[in-house]
Amino acid sequence: MENSxxxxxxYVHIIGLVMIVFFVISFITNILNSIIVDVKDSFxxxxxxxxxxxxxxxxxxxxxxxxxGFLSExxxxxxxxxxxxxVMALASLGFALLPQYAVFSITLFVxxxxxxxxQVIINPMxxxxxxxxxxxxxxxxxxxxxxxxxxxxxxxxxxxxxxxNKDDAFAEMLRGWVPQDLPWASLYIVFxxxxxxLFFYVFFTKYPKFEKTEEEKAGDSSxxxxxxxxxxxxxxxxxxxxxxxxxxxxxxxxxxxLNQYHGLDPQTIGxxxxxxxxxxxxxxxxxxxxxxxxxxxxxLLILATSITIICLVVALTGSAxxxxxxxxxxxxxxxxxxxxxxxxxxxxVKEHHGSLSGIxxxxxxxxxxxxxxxxxxxxxxxxxxxxxxxxxxxGFILSIGFWxxxxxxxxxxxxxxx
Numbered sequence: 001m002e003n004s005x006x007x008x009x010x011y012v013h014i015i016g017l018v019m020i021v022f023f024v025i026s027f028i029t030n031i032l033n034s035i036i037v038d039v040k041d042s043f044x045x046x047x048x049x050x051x052x053x054x055x056x057x058x059x060x061x062x063x064x065x066x067x068x069g070f071l072s073e074x075x076x077x078x079x080x081x082x083x084x085x086x087v088m089a090l091a092s093l094g095f096a097l098l099p100q101y102a103v104f105s106i107t108l109f110v111x112x113x114x115x116x117x118x119q120v121i122i123n124p125m126x127x128x129x130x131x132x133x134x135x136x137x138x139x140x141x142x143x144x145x146x147x148x149x150x151x152x153x154x155x156x157x158x159x160x161x162x163x164x165n166k167d168d169a170f171a172e173m174l175r176g177w178v179p180q181d182l183p184w185a186s187l188y189i190v191f192x193x194x195x196x197x198l199f200f201y202v203f204f205t206k207y208p209k210f211e212k213t214e215e216e217k218a219g220d221s222s223x224x225x226x227x228x229x230x231x232x233x234x235x236x237x238x239x240x241x242x243x244x245x246x247x248x249x250x251x252x253x254x255x256x257x258l259n260q261y262h263g264l265d266p267q268t269i270g271x272x273x274x275x276x277x278x279x280x281x282x283x284x285x286x287x288x289x290x291x292x293x294x295x296x297x298x299x300l301l302i303l304a305t306s307i308t309i310i311c312l313v314v315a316l317t318g319s320a321x322x323x324x325x326x327x328x329x330x331x332x333x334x335x336x337x338x339x340x341x342x343x344x345x346x347x348x349v350k351e352h353h354g355s356l357s358g359i360x361x362x363x364x365x366x367x368x369x370x371x372x373x374x375x376x377x378x379x380x381x382x383x384x385x386x387x388x389x390x391x392x393x394x395g396f397i398l399s400i401g402f403w404x405x406x407x408x409x410x411x412x413x414x415x416x417x418x
Contacts, residue, residue, distance in 0.1 A: 014129035026149035051375020060112025062365025147282025236345035240363030242393030245370025284335030302401035
């Protein structure tokens with residue numbers, strides 16, 4: 001017998017698991033923003049080779065996002081989650097035991113592939129486990145968890161590398177696993193432990209039956225080809241590409257910029273500023289949700305992008321104090337971009353939304369390409385000049401607000417009395 005109503009049964013343990021997965025994805029992904037200067041110094045890297053590190057991580061998203069959709073149609077959530085966490089544990093432990101540049105690059109690529117698989121799985125899980133009527137609320141909660149992890153991860157880094165906690169037995173034990181001159185590598189022992197714990201938790205967890213909606217299904221290859229012939233698909237793919245590239249292009253180079261131009265310690269002030277960047281991005285996301293109730297999303301995108309460009313220029317050309325304020329403010333104002341671009345894309349195409357989501361998620365590869373370009377330009381000219389390149393992807397994002405023609409506009413509340 002078919003149910004006429006959507007099931008209201010909620011699986012709190014699955015909601016909790018999804019939130020933990022969101023936390024771990026963010027925690028491991030964005031730690032690279034904090035450790036980038038230490039990695040550069042530890043392996044004596046040029047800016048170009050340093051830029052290759054986020055490239056290897058985020059290009060994995062570009063490679064694995066669509067295949068992950070097909071895998072999710074073939075294998076159960078338990079299987080894919082378990083395998084992903086086990087591979088993450090082995091990759092992280094492998095680098096901790098053999099901390100070399102080449103091994104680190106491979107580790108980042110493997111972690112990126114696993115993250116892509118996790119991202120594809122957890123949204124349908126959250127919808128079913130929390131109930132469709134609670135999905136919007138739970139999605140916002142997941143974004144807050146994601147932002148909180150990005151805010152907290154630099155503090156774990158500071159804890160493990162700080163010269164002030166030499167008497168801390170736990171920190172000393174973790175650092176004892178890695179070479180004395182690479183204390184930051186002990187982070188990957190923590191990541192391996194977390195991943196292994198989650199592997200066992202996922203393996204022994206009971207799951208409800210997850211039925212995907214048509215929007216969540218990956219679709220066959222013909223649906224991808226149909227979408228790729230649509231100019232809107234390509235334009236919005238570039239929008240996601242530019243957003244993630246800008247987000248990571250700023251986040252990855254904040255610490256190096258502050259150290260190089262203002263002489264600020266990357267292990268303290270640099271890590272704090274990266275943390276504030278992600279904290280402000282989270283706060284901005286909440287404000288953006290409110291503003292979208294009163295503003296057309298295209299107008300909000302134009303406003304936020306314009307202010308972001310101003311904040312970036314101020315951070316790159318101003319004093320140390322202006323940079324310390326400017327970079328977190330960039331995080332605040334870019335926070336609304338991803339959700340607006342994604343929703344405009346889905347509202348601009350009539351069908352194959354599952355396949356379209358896979359193509360758009362492939363745009364996360366922008367987090368690989370654009371920081372690498374920044375590093376390459378920094379090598380040829382200066383890091384400041386390289387970071388000015390970020391105005392180009394921001395310019396493309398700004399243009400979306402002018403040319404977007406969604407089939408459905410976001411619903412707004414009018415404050416005027418009829």
